[in-house]
Each structure stands twice: as C-alpha cells, then as structure tokens.
Amino acid sequence: MADRFDPSLLYAECRRCGSPVILATGPREALLWMGIAPDTLGADCLLLYEGCPRCQPHSPQHEPRLIRFRSGAAPHPGH
Numbered sequence: 001m002a003d004r005f006d007p008s009l010l011y012a013e014c015r016r017c018g019s020p021v022i023l024a025t026g027p028r029e030a031l032l033w034m035g036i037a038p039d040t041l042g043a044d045c046l047l048l049y050e051g052c053p054r055c056q057p058h059s060p061q062h063e064p065r066l067i068r069f070r071s072g073a074a075p076h077p078g079h
C-alpha cells in the first residue's frame, strides 16, 4: 500500500515574512477547520499563512491556505 502522509509533518509557512509557522495544535485542527481531509494530503502540500505571530503579533487569527505543488503539471485555478 502507498505510504500515508502524516498531517503532523505538513509544513506551514508565513507568506508575509517567510517564517515557518509552528502550530500549537498541529496542522490537523487547521485542516479540519478548512474542511480538508488529512488523507488527501501529500508531501507536495504546504500550508501558507497570510500572517503569523512573528510579523503580525496583534492579529488574533491567521488564516491558512493549502498550497499543492505538482511537478510537471500546471496548478488548476480555483476549485
């Protein structure tokens, strides 16, 4: 069987300052909140934040987006 990707290994990064974002609750909760099934993830996925506590300490909530890299294929716009 194919290896199952561990959602806790999902890399999260801030788009504004480029810092890695450390999630206190782990990415699993953010994925649930976004309605993304953890088993659809792979090593080509990245959580991208529009701000993080480092560059926006006064913003209470930073919304992540899921980015998917695919080698050799253009990304599909929208859903």
Ligand SMILES: [Zn+2]
Pocket: 014, 015, 016, 017, 018, 019, 051, 052, 053, 054, 055, 056
């Ligand atoms: Zn940041």
